[in-house]
Amino acid sequence: MEELTERKSKILNIIIQNYLETGEPVGSRTISKYPDLNFSPATIRNEMADLEEMGFIIQPHASAGRIPSDKGYRFYVDGLIAQKDREITEIKDVMFERTERMEQVLKQVVKVLANNTQYATMISAPAISGTKVKFVQLSPVNEHQLLSVVMMSGNIVKNKLIELDNPLTAEETLKLNMLLNSSLNGLTIGDINLALISQMKSQAGEFEDIIEQVLKTVADTIEDEEGLEIYTSGATNIFKYPELSDSQRAKDFIEAFEEKEELKDLIADIEGTSEGETGTGIQVYIGDESPIGSMKDCSVVTATYELGDGIKGTVGIIGPKRMDYKNVMDNLTSIKKKLEQIVKG
Amino acid sequence: MEELTERKSKILNIIIQNYLETGEPVGSRTISKYPDLNFSPATIRNEMADLEEMGFIIQPHASAGRIPSDKGYRFYVDGLIAQKDREITEIKDVMFERTERMEQVLKQVVKVLANNTQYATMISAPAISGTKVKFVQLSPVNEHQLLSVVMMSGNIVKNKLIELDNPLTAEETLKLNMLLNSSLNGLTIGDINLALISQMKSQAGEFEDIIEQVLKTVADTIEDEEGLEIYTSGATNIFKYPELSDSQRAKDFIEAFEEKEELKDLIADIEGTSEGETGTGIQVYIGDESPIGSMKDCSVVTATYELGDGIKGTVGIIGPKRMDYKNVMDNLTSIKKKLEQIVKG
DNA sequence: GTTAGCACTCGAATTGTTGGAGTGCTAATA
């Protein structure tokens, strides 16, 4: 009994779909009532016994119906991914009003997504690491403070306040600005090496101290962001799913969302995985496949969005294994598109 | 029986303290065992009956011990506030390493606080409303984009990207910068009125369009922040307290923390309340005293910190009514001091 | 190959039982 016959596959799909809706184990009688399956419960039971032996479904206790195993979910999900023809359901366009600031957009995205799907959602801000310096500006605030503004590709702006020992004149500031811009423009963080630094220092002449400080600031500024920002929403939706909402489980889950450290690991894992595995940029972690312990009873569906210039981020949904995979994937695909076009548009 | 005798007050305090520790109703026998109260359980029972009649304690069911009522907690808390002599317990100084950015500091503060107290914590970023423009800087990014950087007192920096129809020359930019700085410097948002705007426009000559756009941007930038930023931590600590951790309650509570909308109301309420009511800047909401529905079984203790120039924010702790009020107040007082000195220092 | 029938199993929900903690009341005591 190694083959997954048409009928078995049909039954399996019905079990999964029914379980997704109800959250209750599915019995043979229930299945036999489906219109396109005219067999008696007994027959179904035989098939179910086979399916269980093959590892697709599980009996939570001796006299209960069956629920999908991780392998079962995987079968179902792979089936979904296979049918590429899904049309993109339009997300309300209200979502992206004119907001220059990425942060606002992302916060809105997770909220909308959580609302649409009723699962927990997360999104990582575009990683800045591979991006280029677009321009640098030093502005004197007063005698002792200099504000450095660094803009990276993707229109990400960072500020930092620099303390000065001695005041700078307007000319000196201008000169430094020119030097910084001409030297740094278009460089990635990786391009700023020792040779470049010493070269800049020599050009700065008597201000080499300041250049050093500024460069350090720039590097700090950028690396600061390396600590990947993540926005989340809808963590409490977990309470909607009885199988996840016992106290301990819920606490661990929500804590992971609050702390975000583990989410970072997850995202690192996702972005590390060879991209485009499915061609759609969508990845699915079922149960133990996820690196986060508190989510071993959950499924995680993620999409990676790319803003060009190698900048990319990840948006994902975490919910019970009996998740409405189809709807979730549609939503993610749609978000991905929207995000990608918001930058181009 | 309208008087709160010494003995009654002693018993009341014992009931509250014991309940704070155990979370279980306190019976007469338990109380009679306290060393400084040499009476039999029966005597205690009489007193307890009185205390209940006076509204300080409650019997959750007919044959249970007593627990404090909101009025009881209030009595206890007022007693605590009265003794001003509390020494400031030092918080680990690691906390405030050199971080220029307020945001980082605040995030750290809530985390440390949640960790120290094991309750849920929140902190509001200093409200910018009353603050002054310190300086404004427009920098051309490319032909079509202009980056505006606005710095307010309290070293809060805001960026915004402005789309240009026609490119600006360097001179024009410089001129605009000078105009903006000389006109806006030292003003609060309230000071920017129509008269000022039209005056600036006329000075800007052919660039009045741009001035308008920039001013709007500046206003936006500032008002943007009016939507008060709030950082939270430790929401899941609620699960440590059985009386709060049933599913529905926990969901509502954590949701309030995730959404933050209600927290904003709370903070508005706090900052609205005539300050210094206690002289220490500490306020306590017990149960229904709080404006947030999902916290009607909690207590909220808050402190307002002031950074000078009218800039202030609020830091608070939300936990069960049987909260370790003393410890919490000490912690808040300490944080408040630290925050206030971090800006001056 | 499919189905009907039947005995069996298990969990969830309901009910009954018990024990302990705590009370209020009354009568005795200092």
Added chain:
DNA sequence: TATTAGCACTCCAACAATTCGAGTGCTAAC
């Protein structure tokens, strides 16, 4: 008069016993 001992009473929490229904596996019949 204030305090205490004693006692009957109440209620909850925990546990055990019972019932009920859904679902299974197996066998024999179609």
